[in-house]
Amino acid sequence: MKDSFGREIDYIRISVTNDCNLNCRYCRGESAGGQSNCFTQMLSSENIIDVCAAAAELGICKVKITGGEPLLRKDIASLCKKINAISGISEVTMTTNGILLGHYAESLYDAGIKNVNVSLDTIDRERYRSITGFDGVNSVLKAVDTALECGIRVKINSVLYRDAFENDDELLDNCTGLADYFCRMGIDVRFIELMPIGPGTGQIKYSGHMVLNHMKKIFGTPGICNETVGNGPAVYYSFDGLSGRIGFINAIHDKFCDRCNRIRLTPEGRLKACLCYGENIDLLPIIRKNNRELLVSAIREVVNAKPREHCFEDNANITEKRKMVDIGG
Numbered sequence: 623m624k625d626s627f628g629r630e631i632d633y634i635r636i637s638v639t640n641d642c643n644l645n646c647r648y649c650r651g652e653s654a655g656g657q658s659n660c661f662t663q664m665l666s667s668e669n670i671i672d673v674c675a676a677a678a679e680l681g682i683c684k685v686k687i688t689g690g691e692p693l694l695r696k697d698i699a700s701l702c703k704k705i706n707a708i709s710g711i712s713e714v715t716m717t718t719n720g721i722l723l724g725h726y727a728e729s730l731y732d733a734g735i736k737n738v739n740v741s742l743d744t745i746d747r748e749r750y751r752s753i754t755g756f757d758g759v760n761s762v763l764k765a766v767d768t769a770l771e772c773g774i775r776v777k778i779n780s781v782l783y784r785d786a787f788e789n790d791d792e793l794l795d796n797c798t799g800l801a802d803y804f805c806r807m808g809i810d811v812r813f814i815e816l817m818p819i820g821p822g823t824g825q826i827k828y829s830g831h832m833v834l835n836h837m838k839k840i841f842g843t844p845g846i847c848n849e850t851v852g853n854g855p856a857v858y859y860s861f862d863g864l865s866g867r868i869g870f871i872n873a874i875h876d877k878f879c880d881r882c883n884r885i886r887l888t889p890e891g892r893l894k895a896c897l898c899y900g901e902n903i904d905l906l907p908i909i910r911k912n913n914r915e916l917l918v919s920a921i922r923e924v925v926n927a928k929p930r931e932h933c934f935e936d937n938a939n940i941t942e943k944r945k946m947v948d949i950g951g
């Protein structure tokens with residue numbers, strides 16, 4: 623369906639848990655100490671399926687499973703399979719930190735998950751430990767291989783987290799290393815500007831343009847890819863010698879809200895229309911009424927109220943106070 627600014631909303635990100643097995647400094651924050659944040663209530667598989675079926679009636683046909691870490695949810699493969707089976711849903715994909723991906727890759731593929739985004743900010747073991755709090759990079763690298771062997775297409779998402787580096791050069795070298803490693807394997811790598819959400823607030827908003835300029839120095843003049851890749855707002859470049867593409871999601875420095883196609887469901891059932899604002903509708907009481915029409919109309923209400931754009935450049939007006947791990951990035 624179209625929102626009040628004429629944007630086609632056909633994509634929902636569903637966070638299936640707010641638990642995570644990493645403590646990324648900009649997302650969950652170091653204070654978590656490996657502890658789960660506990661909700662008194664988390665949507666059941668049936669609840670999530672009800673929301674997807676209602677959303678599908680409005681033309682929302684693409685689903686991204688997120689978290690927290692979605693692979694911590696025990697029923698994840700069967701949940702994905704059930705969502706895939708809903709009439710009107712054309713694609714179910716997932717974003718994961720990859721720690722458990724090797725274990726689940728085959729069952730995810732069997733459940734119809736053919737595309738997975740792996741969030742990975744560095745391939746350096748020590749740097750990874752410093753950002754996430756865990757010694758896990760080798761598990762993630764192995765898991766990517768396993769996922770590919772199972773037939774899952776993988777993209778790498780990497781947040782430009784300047785605070786983890788001594789200076790710009792270190793960050794830029796890290797980006798080059800990541801791109802070189804994965805693009806030579808034919809895997810696309812996307813660099814994502816850090817958004818001022820949760821522990822990401824107040825940190826350096828490093829620009830994707832600086833990374834692109836550095837890539838040009840290292841890999842030469844790129845070609846810009848005009849075709850749309852995936853459902854996201856990334857702008858992709860291809861470089862000679864690299865079979866994977868390098869993409870940029872410059873949410874701060876190149877606002878793309880005019881192309882935004884998504885809404886988001888939090889693990890406890892709140893439906894929100896923009897990352898930047900806290901406004902949401904609690905779907906759980908509506909789901910419990912077991913009335914599809916009411917649910918469809920609540921989703922329509924959220925889409926209709928979708929703001930024109932985020933205000934991440936203006937901290938004072940950001941009303942979302944939760945962390946990305948609790949919303950589903």
Ligand code: SAM
Nearest residue numbers: 649689690691717718719741816817822946951
């Ligand atoms: N655990 C899963 C994962 O790692 O993909 C899903 C949840 S995680 C919150 C989703 C994505 O949000 C990750 O790529 C993460 O790096 C990103 N993220 C977290 N905090 C962010 C922030 N402040 N700005 C931009 N991206 C952020």
